[in-house]
Amino acid sequence: MISLERLLEDPVRFSRLRRASYASLALVLAAEILLPLVFGADHAHFRFERFPGWGSLYGFASCVAIIVVSKWIGKAWLMRREDYYDD
Amino acid sequence: MTLGWIHPGLVLVLGAWALPLLRGRIKRAAMVLLPVAALILCLTSSPGTHGVVRVLGQELVLGRVDATSQVFAIVFALMACIGMVFALHVEDDSRHIAALTYAGSALGVTFAGDLLTLYVFWELMAVASTLLVWQRREPSAVAAGFRYLLVHVVGGLALLAGIVLHGSQTGSFAFGDMGASSGGLAWGLILGAFLLNAAVPPLGAWLPDAYAEATVTGAVFMTAFTTKSAVYALIRAFAGTELLVWLGAVMAVYGVVYAVLENDARRLLAYHIISQVGYMVCGVGIGTELAINGATAHAFAHILYKALLFMGAGAVLHVTGLRKLSEMGGLYRTMPRTLGLYMVGAFAISAVPLFSGFVSKSMVVSAAGETHRAAIFLMLTLASAGTFLHTGLKLPYYMFFGKPSGGRPEPRGAEPPGNMLAAMALAALACVVIGVFPGLLYRQLPNPVDYVPYTLEHVTSTLGLLSFTALGFFLLLRHLDPVPTISLDTDWFYRRGAALFMRRVQRPLARFESGMVGELSELVVRRPVLGVARILRRLDEAVDFAIVGAGRSTLSLSRVLKTTASGHAQHYGLFMAAGILVLVVLAILAR
Numbered sequence: 008m009i010s011l012e013r014l015l016e017d018p019v020r021f022s023r024l025r026r027a028s029y030a031s032l033a034l035v036l037a038a039e040i041l042l043p044l045v046f047g048a049d050h051a052h053f054r055f056e057r058f059p060g061w062g063s064l065y066g067f068a069s070c071v072a073i074i075v076v077s078k079w080i081g082k083a084w085l086m087r088r089e090d091y092y093d094d
Numbered sequence: 095m096t097l098g099w100i101h102p103g104l105v106l107v108l109g110a111w112a113l114p115l116l117r118g119r120i121k122r123a124a125m126v127l128l129p130v131a132a133l134i135l136c137l138t139s140s141p142g143t144h145g146v147v148r149v150l151g152q153e154l155v156l157g158r159v160d161a162t163s164q165v166f167a168i169v170f171a172l173m174a175c176i177g178m179v180f181a182l183h184v185e186d187d188s189r190h191i192a193a194l195t196y197a198g199s200a201l202g203v204t205f206a207g208d209l210l211t212l213y214v215f216w217e218l219m220a221v222a223s224t225l226l227v228w229q230r231r232e233p234s235a236v237a238a239g240f241r242y243l244l245v246h247v248v249g250g251l252a253l254l255a256g257i258v259l260h261g262s263q264t265g266s267f268a269f270g271d272m273g274a275s276s277g278g279l280a281w282g283l284i285l286g287a288f289l290l291n292a293a294v295p296p297l298g299a300w301l302p303d304a305y306a307e308a309t310v311t312g313a314v315f316m317t318a319f320t321t322k323s324a325v326y327a328l329i330r331a332f333a334g335t336e337l338l339v340w341l342g343a344v345m346a347v348y349g350v351v352y353a354v355l356e357n358d359a360r361r362l363l364a365y366h367i368i369s370q371v372g373y374m375v376c377g378v379g380i381g382t383e384l385a386i387n388g389a390t391a392h393a394f395a396h397i398l399y400k401a402l403l404f405m406g407a408g409a410v411l412h413v414t415g416l417r418k419l420s421e422m423g424g425l426y427r428t429m430p431r432t433l434g435l436y437m438v439g440a441f442a443i444s445a446v447p448l449f450s451g452f453v454s455k456s457m458v459v460s461a462a463g464e465t466h467r468a469a470i471f472l473m474l475t476l477a478s479a480g481t482f483l484h485t486g487l488k489l490p491y492y493m494f495f496g497k498p499s500g501g502r503p504e505p506r507g508a509e510p511p512g513n514m515l516a517a518m519a520l521a522a523l524a525c526v527v528i529g530v531f532p533g534l535l536y537r538q539l540p541n542p543v544d545y546v547p548y549t550l551e552h553v554t555s556t557l558g559l560l561s562f563t564a565l566g567f568f569l570l571l572r573h574l575d576p577v578p579t580i581s582l583d584t585d586w587f588y589r590r591g592a593a594l595f596m597r598r599v600q601r602p603l604a605r606f607e608s609g610m611v612g613e614l615s616e617l618v619v620r621r622p623v624l625g626v627a628r629i630l631r632r633l634d635e636a637v638d639f640a641i642v643g644a645g646r647s648t649l650s651l652s653r654v655l656k657t658t659a660s661g662h663a664q665h666y667g668l669f670m671a672a673g674i675l676v677l678v679v680l681a682i683l684a685r
Contacts, residue, residue, distance in 0.1 A: 012427055015495070032561050039558040043551050050551055052463030053471065062555030063562040065472075069479035070566030074573055077354035086355055086579040092589050 036063045099144035099157055102132035102171060103205065103215070106198030110191040122182055125190060129174035132201065136167040143207060152267065155207025162390065165538040166204045166326045169394045170197060172524070173318040173401060180405055180517035181311035189229050193315045196222035200319035204326055208267045209257040209284075212327070216253060216291075220246035223320060226312030227304050238307035241588065245300040249290035256283030272331040285332055291324035292375055293368050294341050295348050299585035302352075302364035306417070310408035313360060317367060317404050318397045325374045325393050329540075334381025339462075342376025343473040345369065350480030352583070357418050357576040359407040359489060363400070366485055369477055370396050370443065376474065377458040380465055383541040388457030390539050395450035395528055399442035402521035403485060406436030409510040409518070410493060416505055419492040419576035426494040428507035431515055433494045438522035440490060442529065444482035447556060450528035453535070453547040456556075460545065479563045486560075487567045488574055499575065 014020050040059045051057050058064070109128045116124055141164070144157030174197035181190065199222060202215030220243070227239035259280035261267045275281045286297070293301040301321070305313050332338060349369025356362040370392070377389030409432045416422050426433050438449070445451035455478065462470040498504060509515065528535050536543040567574070658669075 011430065015426075032565055035554075035557050035561045039554040042554055046550055050549055052460070052466070053468055055468075056555075060558065063558030065475060066479045066559030067562035067566050069476040069559075070483055070563040071570065073350055073476070073480045073483060074354060074566070074570050077351040078573060080351065081355040081579075081581060085352075085581040085583075086577075087582060089578055089580055091580055091582075 036060050039063055099139065099159075100135055101145055101156055101202070101205065102135040102139075102167065103198040103201030105132050105135065106174065106194045106201065107218075110194035110198070113190050113194075114187045125178045125182060126175065128194060129171055129178050129197065132198070133168065133171035133175055136164065136171045136201070139164060139167075145205075152210060153208070154211050156202070156211055157205045158207035158269075159205065160540075161538070162326070162329060162540040163204050165390055165394060165540070166322070167201055168538065169397050170200050170204060170319065170322075173197070173315075173397050176398075176401060176517050176520050176524075177311070177315045177318070179520065180314055180408075180514055182513035183511045184309075184311055186229065189226070189309060189312060192222050192225035192229065193312060196226065196315055196319060200323045203323045206269055209260070209269050210267050212269050213250075213254055213257055216287075217250050219320060219323065220250060223304075223312075223316055226316055227308045229312060230307060230309045232307075235307040238304050241585065242300050242304035244588065245290070245297075249287045249297075252283045252290070253287035256280045256287060260284065269330060271333065273334070276335075285335075288324050288327045288332070289341070289375075292321050292328065292371055293324075294345055294371075294375060295368070296584040298345070298368050299583040301368060302356075302361045302583070303585050305364040305367070305404075306358050306361040310412045313408060314401050314404045317363075317400045321367060321371045322374075322393045322397055325371060325378065325389060328375065328378045329386060329389060333378055333386060335379055338375050338379025339467070339470060340379070342372045342374070342379055343470045344372070345375060346372030346477035347473055347480070348372070350477050350484070352581055353480070353484040353488075354574070355579070355581045357420055357578055357580075359410065359417055359419055359422070359493060360404065362419070362484060362489055363403050363407055366403075366443065366481060367396075367400055369481060370400065372477065373455055373458045373474060376470065377461060380458075380461050380467075382461055382465060384457060384464060384545060385461035387536075387539045387541050387543055387545070388454065388459075388461050391454035391457055391535055392451075394535060394538075395442065395454040395525070398521050398524045398528070399439045399450060402439030402518055402525065403436065403443065405514065405518045405521065406432055406439060407489075407493075409514050410507070412514070413507055413510055414505040418578065419489070420499040420578050421502060422493045422505060423495070423497040424504040425507040429494070429509055431509055432518070433490065435515070435518040435522050436494075437486075437490060438525055440482075440486040442525040444486040444560060445478060445556060446482075446486075446560060447548070447553050448526070448529045450525045450535075452529055452556065453532035454528075456547055456552060457545055475559070479559055482560050482563050483567055487564060491567075491571075492576055499577075 014024060039062055055061065106128055109124075109131075113121060113124060139157075139159045141159050141161070143155055144159060145155065147154050147156065174194070177193060177197070178190070181193065184190070196219060199215040199218035203212055203219065206212040206215060224239050224243045224246070227235055227242055229235075256279075257267065260272075260275065263278070263280060264275065272281050272284065290297040292298075305316050308316055328338065346369050349365040349367070349372065352365040353362050353369070356365060374389040374392050374396070377385040377392065379385075410422065410425060410429065411417055413429070414422070414425070442449040442451045445455045459471060459474050459478075462474060532547055536545070
């Protein structure tokens with residue numbers, strides 16, 4: 008696992024890793040949009056699933072919504088000091 | 095009992111008591127061989143009704159073996175094997191006995207053909223799992239164990255009441271579909287008890303409360319049995335109940351929301367049990383062949399990957415003593431094997447293609463699609479993104495890669511004992527095998543399967559969903575930094591609400607006491623008592639007066655007499671002379 012350590016802690020290698028990650032994101036999005044068009048597969052249950060790049064868009068939107076909404080509920084209502092139940 | 099069928103659950107429950115008699119290697123061999131024997135018995139059980147006994151005029155069915163019970167029994171027994179390997183280094187026999195009893199009673203629930211047998215094993219499961227919490231022997235664990243027991247006793251009582259009512263209404267204690275008595279009180283009580291064990295909100299707060307406090311090895315067992323045996327019971331009795339569709343979908347999202355706020359590693363994973371069981375409950379509610387298959391397959395896959403995740407967090411807790419994400423970080427350098435095995439579980443729960451969750455979770459989501467439930471479909475897909483966000487990104491990031499908050503030093507880690515790694519490797523292997531060869535699992539499911547998980551669209555859209563969830567995670571990373579807080583859940587009602595309630599009612603209660611109760615006691619007690627006392631006092635005074643009077647007259651008489659007793663002889667002589675004189679005068683005059 009020395010290689011993992013080097014990959015993460017060497018700035019040059021880390022920026023290379025970051026660039027590769029962005030490239031793979033683009034690749035995944037392109038695959039999701041293009042491959043069904045090329046192979047013409049159609050198993051969608053709902054119309055919104057046919058929107059190009061549906062999975063990627065919904066995944067990103069879900070992730071942002073979950074973080075923002077949960078943090079908001081937590082700060083407004085649910086989160087308490089760790090010793091809340093102790094006294 | 096019918097010859098030729100041995101109850102695998104009883105093998106564990108009774109066999110566990112042999113462990114304290116054994117020593118060293120033989121004991122460790124027995125710890126693994128017991129669940130292996132149970133697994134072989136589950137695999138080789140022939141379908142049919144076994145183990146019918148008559149007790150007090152009731153026919154009890156200990157062994158109903160069909161496709162549904164068998165697939166659950168197989169994964170329970172398999173889980174017991176993995177859990178015992180994970181616990182091999184533990185020297186405390188009581189933990190092994192509790193764990194094996196717990197696993198055995200889960201098998202008892204699975205094979206139960208009637209509600210009374212179900213009830214007995216249901217309660218045994220609650221007691222044995224409470225021990226797994228208490229055995230950590232810390233004050234917080236003891237308190238959490240008592241809360242856990244309290245909740246499950248309430249659930250057990252509801253179940254018993256429902257069973258008795260159902261039995262007296264229908265004349266049968268058979269454990270089957272309850273649809274015929276839908277909406278009745280017995281139906282509601284039994285459903286409520288099942289939902290409580292499945293940790294459906296608002297009845298599910300016991301789960302993160304107890305699982306995060308249990309022993310490192312005990313928690314691994316707890317993740318498998320209570321909630322999934324409840325899912326099994328729901329499949330048996332409440333398949334196709336519309337309420338469950340919505341409860342399940344809400345539950346899937348609810349667990350995700352709490353996981354954002356959570357700082358304790360095992361509590362975060364516990365909230366994801368709630369989220370994942372949500373898919374199963376939803377599948378049971380949808381009730382189609384595909385949905386029931388999905389719920390069953392997801393339970394099977396979930397038990398293995400969730401145990402793997404708990405073993406990973408447990409290994410970190412075992413080695414570093416840390417449970418809070420805000421104190422962890424940098425462990426990838428010292429615990430790379432743990433990290434690798436944990437990530438297999440994380441990919442499985444996140445439904446990454448080629449891992450087990452991908453072939454099981456999608457069955458439930460597809461069933462929601464096939465029945466044209468768009469809202470449910472969207473909620474479940476959103477929860478999938480949330481699952482990857484927490485279990486696949488947030489938890490490993492802060493546990494293994496990030497830095498502890500507040501400038502704390504990075505914890506010193508080391509790989510856990512070999513048996514822990516071996517157990518994790520077994521579970522990881524199962525996750526990959528199921529993901530790569532889904533047919534092995536599909537063959538065991540209750541209904542025939544014509545579902546194909548690996549379609550082009552499913553793979554590409556899942557990869558898109560997961561990749562862009564990861565993008566969102568890294569963009570919003572600083573908002574996710576764990577903060578040392580706890581989050582309110584419905585356990586507030588019995589942890590804080592009860593005390594607040596008492597404080598609130600204290601003053602009205604005091605007023606009620608001095609007003610209502612005070613008046614009443616004045617009227618009923620004080621006045622009659624005072625009346626009687628007054629009469630008694632007068633009587634006393636009269637007696638006093640008589641005694642004092644008698645005393646006084648005696649005193650004055652004695653004063654008079656005293657004057658006669660002067661002590662001078664001449665006085666006495668004078669008196670005697672006077673007396674004689676008087677007598678002489680009397681004698682003369684009387685003549």
